[in-house]
Structures are given as C-alpha cells and as structure tokens.
Amino acid sequence: xxxxxxxxxxxxxxxxxxxILVVGIFTINFSVSREVLDxxxxxxxMDIVDTNVQEIEFYNSSKxxxxxxxxxxxxxxxxxxxDDDFCxxxxxxxxxLIDSENNLLYGSMPILLEESEAFSFTSVGTVTQNGxxxxxxxxxxxxxxxxxxxxxxxxxxxxxxNMISNMVRLSLWLVPLLAFVILFVGYIITKRSFLPIEKxxxxxxxxxxxxxxxxxVDVEIEGGKDEIHRLAVTFxxxxxxxxxxxxxxxxxxxxxxxxxxxxxxxxKAHCEYALxxxxxxxxxxxxxxxxxxxxxxxTDLLTQLLFFTRLHQSDHPVRLEKTNLSDLVEFICxxxxxxxxxxxxxxxxxxxxxxxxxxxxxxxxxxSNLIDNAYKYSGDDALVKVSLHRSSAxxxxxxxxxxxxxxxxxxxxxxxSLSSEKQYVRLSVEDNGIGISPENIEKIWARFYQxxxxxxxxxxxxxxxxLSMVKEIADIHGGKLEVESVPGKGSRFTLVLPxx
Numbered sequence: 001x002x003x004x005x006x007x008x009x010x011x012x013x014x015x016x017x018x019x020i021l022v023v024g025i026f027t028i029n030f031s032v033s034r035e036v037l038d039x040x041x042x043x044x045x046m047d048i049v050d051t052n053v054q055e056i057e058f059y060n061s062s063k064x065x066x067x068x069x070x071x072x073x074x075x076x077x078x079x080x081x082x083d084d085d086f087c088x089x090x091x092x093x094x095x096x097l098i099d100s101e102n103n104l105l106y107g108s109m110p111i112l113l114e115e116s117e118a119f120s121f122t123s124v125g126t127v128t129q130n131g132x133x134x135x136x137x138x139x140x141x142x143x144x145x146x147x148x149x150x151x152x153x154x155x156x157x158x159x160x161x162n163m164i165s166n167m168v169r170l171s172l173w174l175v176p177l178l179a180f181v182i183l184f185v186g187y188i189i190t191k192r193s194f195l196p197i198e199k200x201x202x203x204x205x206x207x208x209x210x211x212x213x214x215x216x217v218d219v220e221i222e223g224g225k226d227e228i229h230r231l232a233v234t235f236x237x238x239x240x241x242x243x244x245x246x247x248x249x250x251x252x253x254x255x256x257x258x259x260x261x262x263x264x265x266x267x268k269a270h271c272e273y274a275l276x277x278x279x280x281x282x283x284x285x286x287x288x289x290x291x292x293x294x295x296x297x298x299t300d301l302l303t304q305l306l307f308f309t310r311l312h313q314s315d316h317p318v319r320l321e322k323t324n325l326s327d328l329v330e331f332i333c334x335x336x337x338x339x340x341x342x343x344x345x346x347x348x349x350x351x352x353x354x355x356x357x358x359x360x361x362x363x364x365x366x367x368s369n370l371i372d373n374a375y376k377y378s379g380d381d382a383l384v385k386v387s388l389h390r391s392s393a394x395x396x397x398x399x400x401x402x403x404x405x406x407x408x409x410x411x412x413x414x415x416x417s418l419s420s421e422k423q424y425v426r427l428s429v430e431d432n433g434i435g436i437s438p439e440n441i442e443k444i445w446a447r448f449y450q451x452x453x454x455x456x457x458x459x460x461x462x463x464x465x466x467l468s469m470v471k472e473i474a475d476i477h478g479g480k481l482e483v484e485s486v487p488g489k490g491s492r493f494t495l496v497l498p499x500x
Contacts (some may be wrong), residue, residue, distance in 0.1 A: 018179060041160055087148075133156075263397075430490065445481075
C-alpha cells in the first residue's frame with residue numbers, strides 16, 4: 001500500500017467501502033424484509049376481504065334491473081347478488097363465500113378447513129397443509145338475511161418468498177450496475193481532482209531542476225478557490241520568499257565580500273611591507289596601527305552582519321513589552337551628549353510619559369543609529385535635534401516646524417496597521433548635514449548603500465548598514481519611517497509607532 005499513489009488508494013478504499021456498504025445494506029434488508037413483507041401481505045389480505053364484504057347483497061325477490069356481469073345465488077328464499085367487483089383472486093389472495101356449515105358457495109379455496117377450525121380466524125391466523133403454510137382471515141357478513149354467511153381469505157406464505165426472490169433477482173443485476181456507475185463516476189471525479197496536483201508537481205519539479213526561482217505554479221488551475229488552488233498559491237508565496245531571500249543573501253554576500261576585501265587587502269599589504277621593508281620600530285608601529293584600524297573596521301562590519309543574522313533567527317525572538325519611550329530616548333541622548341566632540345551639540349524636545357510596545361534593546365539600537373547617522377553626515381558644527389511627541393495622525397504633516405520642506409520619502413512595514421483612528425508616537429531626529437538628493441531618497445534603506453561613496457574609508461567606519469538596520473527594526477515593531485531632506489541643509493528622519 002505504501003507504494004501506491006494517493007489516487008489509487010482513494011479508489012481502493014472507496015471501492016471497499018462501497019462493497020461493504022452494499023453487502024451490509026442487503027444483509028439488513030433481507031433480514032427484515034421477510035417480516036415486513038409478511039406483515040404487508042397480512043394487511044393486504046384483510047383489506048381485500050373487507051372490501052369484498054361490500055360487494056354482496058340480499059334481495060327477497062328478483063331484481064328488476066340485473067347487471068350483466070354480476071353473479072346470483074338462491075339463498076333463504078331470496079337472491080344473493082355478488083357484484084362483478086368482487087375479487088375472488090387477486091395478488092395471490094383467494095376469497096370465497098362460505099355458509100355457516102362450512103360449505104363453499106362462491107369462489108375457490110386452495111385449502112379446506114375442518115369444521116373444528118372454521119370460523120375461528122377473525123384475525124389473521126396460520127394453517128399448515130401439505131407442508132405449506134397459509135395465512136387465513138375470516139369476516140362474518142352482517143345485514144338482512146346475511147346471517148350465517150362468511151367471507152374467507154387465504155394466501156400462501158410462498159407469496160412472501162416470491163417477492164423476496166424477485167428482489168434478489170433484481171438486485172443481482174441492478175447492484176453491480178449501480179456499483180459500476182458509482183465507481184466510474186468516482187474514478188472520473190478523483191482523476192479530475194488530482195489533475196491540478198499533478199500540474200503543481202510538474203511545475204515544482206521544473207523549478208527544482210532548472211533552479212529558476214522566478215518561475216511560479218499556474219494558479220489558474222481547475223478547481224476554482226478550493227484547497228488545491230490555495231496549495232498552489234501557498235507554493236507561489238513560498239517561492240516568492242525563497243527568491244527574495246536568495247536574491248537578498250546573494251546581494252548581501254556580494255556586498256559584504258566587497259566591503260571586507262578592502263580592509264583585508266590593506267592588512268595583507270601592510271603585513272608584507274612590515275616583513276619585507278620595515279627597518280625601524282617606527283615603521284613597524286605605523287604598519288601595525290594601520291592593521292589595527294582595518295581590523296577594527298572589519299570587526300565592526302562583522303558585528304553588524306551578525307546582528308542582521310540574529311535578527312531573523314527564531315532562537316532570538318523579539319520580546320515586545322510595555323516601554324517608556326520618553327525615558328529611553330532621554331537616557332540615550334544624555335549618554336551620547338557626553339561623547340560629543342567639540343563643536344557638536346544636541347537639542348531635545350521630549351514629551352514625558354509616552355509608552356509603546358517595543359523590544360528595548362532593538363529600540364535602543366534604532367534610536368542610537370538615527371542619532372549617530374545624523375552626526376556622521378554633519379560637519380564639525382553639527383546640531384542634532386531630537387523630538388518625541390504624541391500625534392493623532394500616522395501620515396506626514398502631523399508634525400510642523402523645522403527647516404525642511406522639500407524631498408521626502410517613506411519606508412513602511414508591509415505588516416504595518418497604522419490607522420488615523422489611533423494615537424501615535426512620532427520620534428524625529430533632525431540634522432544640519434549634507435542632506436540627501438531626491439533621486440536617492442528610496443535607496444538609503446538598502447544595505448551597504450551610501451549617499452557619498454567617498455566616505456567609505458572614513459574613521460567613522462560607515463558601511464551603509466545603519467539605516468537598513470533602522471528600517472528592519474521599525475518593520476519588526478509595525479512602524480514606518482519618514483524622510484525629509486534638502487541637499488546642503490540637512491535631513492529629518494521620523495519614526496511613527498502606535499501608542500499605548
């Protein structure tokens with residue numbers, strides 16, 4: 001059974017179930033049919049006898065009008081008229097007119113009753129003669145001059161057996177024919193039902209063999225919106241995620257390799273220089289200092305790459321909890337203010353008592369990255385403004401003020417459910433730095449992207465991962481990011497989150 005296809009298994013189980021069902025039904029039917037048919041014949045016997053009673057009349061003299069097919073008997077100085085509707089034999093039931101001395105006056109009887117037995121079957125009874133069993137029912141006539149007359153009905157038990165035999169003969173050809181039709185229809189339905197699955201299987205095999213993750217299963221398969229159609233849609237969704245993940249990882253690997261190649265090349269070059277050409281301790285120290293800086297740069301890059309990896313691992317789940325965002329932003333700003341270089345400053349406008357559902361460690365990294373990015377792309381006289389306020393609107397325009405009124409962009413989580421009916425938190429970080437050109441607004445969220453490529457070798461160790469990290473953390477929290485920027489004047493990044 002394990003080697004059979006599902007379609008074959010279904011047909012085998014369906015056939016077995018059908019056979020068991022048919023055999024069970026006929027077994028039960030034949031076991032109760034005899035009793036039911038016996039009861040039916042007895043009721044039929046009584047009904048015919050009772051009906052025939054109405055067809056007998058007595059007249060004291062000859063009738064003036066005589067119906068052509070009626071039967072007449074002389075009885076007690078008068079005439080008994082037996083109407084032509086009198087059923088002497090019908091459906092195996094014999095009915096006869098008997099006088100009080102057990103003499104047959106009209107009709108015929110398949111059996112003869114002894115005088116001791118006659119007139120004792122006022123309800124249906126049984127008599128066995130010559131090995132054959134009969135049902136008997138007698139009805140006494142009433143009316144003027146009809147005293148002493150009886151109608152006796154008799155039917156053989158064989159009538160029941162004959163009816164059962166007819167049922168069996170009918171079943172012997174009808175049941176196999178019905179079973180064949182059901183199985184044939186079941187086979188057609190099963191084959192048509194599994195045809196889309198075969199198409200899905202072929203499509204998946206083609207994708208697997210070719211390695212082309214851009215191919216998709218044809219969702220316009222027969223079946224409409226049933227389970228198989230949903231299966232095809234699920235497969236396509238899976239391939240969408242696989243293709244996106246594969247392309248992302250391929251681009252990520254390429255970019256990471258490119259970024260690591262520079263520090264590794266520098267380290268290797270200075271190692272070779274120190275080994276071959278360095279003559280004095282000062283030359284060795286200079287080479288080691290360069291190697292140390294490049295090692296730090298590579299370490300920073302690997303640390304950030306490790307963060308991205310852990311961010312999507314199931315064994316490092318995000319823990320969203322009620323967080324006082326006002327206190328968190330204030331603490332981060334205080335810590336970063338201490339580290340500011342001469343000439344750089346920070347202004348804060350933080351509304352107290354704002355709470356959100358957040359992972360505290362991830363939110364700390366998001367805020368720190370936004371502030372760090374603001375200082376990184378500002379001059380020596382950098383001024384960074386950090387503000388946190390509640391807002392009744394999720395979209396742009398909910399916040400006023402500031403010097404920026406130009407190029408804008410938005411990064412919103414696909415799963416975000418921001419609605420204008422809720423209260424929101426707007427965290428803004430504004431700088432007076434170099435700004436972002438309008439054509440590059442949507443590119444800044446990509447990993448390893450930098451607005452100014454010449455800054456890749458700065459002491460700030462900028463790899464173009466900070467904003468990508470900010471976006472992923474915002475997506476995890478169901479928020480969105482807004483960007484307003486004017487080249488040469490500065491940028492403002494705004495995080496919008498649901499408030500609790």
